[in-house]
Amino acid sequence: MKRKGKILLTTAIGLVLLIAVIAAALNAVFTVTDVTVRFSALSEEGIADSYTLQAELEEKFVGSSTTFLDLDEVAEIVGKYPAFRLEELKKDFPRTLALSLSERKETCAFFRNGRYAVLDDEGLFLYEKDQNVNRRHGENVLLEGFSLTAGEPGTAVTGEYFKEVLIICNVFAERLDDIRANLTSIRLIPTDNAIEGKYFFRLHLKEGVYVDVYDPEHLTEGKAMAVLDKYLSLSDAERLYGFYDVVDSVDGGFTVSDHRDKPPF
Numbered sequence: 186m187k188r189k190g191k192i193l194l195t196t197a198i199g200l201v202l203l204i205a206v207i208a209a210a211l212n213a214v215f216t217v218t219d220v221t222v223r224f225s226a227l228s229e230e231g232i233a234d235s236y237t238l239q240a241e242l243e244e245k246f247v248g249s250s251t252t253f254l255d256l257d258e259v260a261e262i263v264g265k266y267p268a269f270r271l272e273e274l275k276k277d278f279p280r281t282l283a284l285s286l287s288e289r290k291e292t293c294a295f296f297r298n299g300r301y302a303v304l305d306d307e308g309l310f311l312y313e314k315d316q317n318v319n320r321r322h323g324e325n326v327l328l329e330g331f332s333l334t335a336g337e338p339g340t341a342v343t344g345e346y347f348k349e350v351l352i353i354c355n356v357f358a359e360r361l362d363d364i365r366a367n368l369t370s371i372r373l374i375p376t377d378n379a380i381e382g383k384y385f386f387r388l389h390l391k392e393g394v395y396v397d398v399y400d401p402e403h404l405t406e407g408k409a410m411a412v413l414d415k416y417l418s419l420s421d422a423e424r425l426y427g428f429y430d431v432v433d434s435v436d437g438g439f440t441v442s443d444h445r446d447k448p449p450f
Contacts, residue, residue, distance in 0.1 A: 217249050218280040224269075224288075228320035231268060231288040238266050242282070251276055259284070267311045267338035268320070292354060292364070294325040295333050301325075302335045302342075306358060308351045310335035310342050323365050326354065330373035346373055346384065349401045353386070356409035360417075367391050367416070390416060392424035398431045404439060411441050 220242045224235040241262060246254065256274055259282065263271050273285035289305040296302075300313040303325060317324045333344035350371055357364035372387040376399070386398040396412050408431045415429055427445035434440050 217246050217282050220282045223285045227288045230320045291319045295328040308342050327370040349405045352405045353409040394424050395428045400433050415441050
């Protein structure tokens with residue numbers, strides 16, 4: 186019996202040692218030795234951030250087990266850099282953590298509490314700045330008169346008429362290389378005439394002309410297209426002064442009227 190017990194004990198010890206050796210071998214093979222990040226940066230600040238983020242990811246995850254690595258932890262660190270959009274995140278077995286990131290486009294901003302809240306083209310809040318200066322130079326499209334709420338960086342901005350703002354910005358972005366080169370601000374203004382709705386948008390264009398868009402929540406995309414059609418039809422000289430407006434018509438559509446003969450507001 187004693188001999189049998191010794192044999193069982195020896196066998197058990199052998200199995201434990203075998204498991205330990207296998208675990209050590211697997212750990213040696215399935216250990217992160219490389220963090221590969223593909224960055225699509227749009228600005229010098231974005232490039233600088235990419236180096237910082239790369240170093241932070243390497244410090245945190247190189248040497249970790251590939252098998253047991255929690256990708257949510259990786260995403261949480263990337264989330265500390267709201268200017269980056271996480272396009273892809275995966276374990277490339279046996280030893281690589283692979284990510285693909287793109288820099289978000291700063292597009293709009295609104296003033297609150299003495300600073301500018303900067304938003305991307307999807308309406309996400311990125312961060313606050315002391316000045317309305319875009320990472321890609323120039324300024325962001327300034328949103329004025331809106332009651333907007335921004336939570337944590339990387340979360341969606343909310344507020345009345347903000348959906349319509351995004352629609353207009355997206356239409357401009359589809360037809361222009363950079364909307365900031367043509368559009369400087371969108372102001373929400375209450376109307377004096379109830380027939381024209383409660384509010385209208387005043388779009389200031391860079392050269393000097395401005396556009397009033399009434400009932401902006403109605404046929405928003407079509408009105409934005411009409412604004413651009415009219416604007417692009419103007420000569421260089423005509424873009425320097427005056428205004429035109431977009432007003433709903435009795436047939437359910439809308440009309441675009443030129444008021445270049447009227448004095449500025």
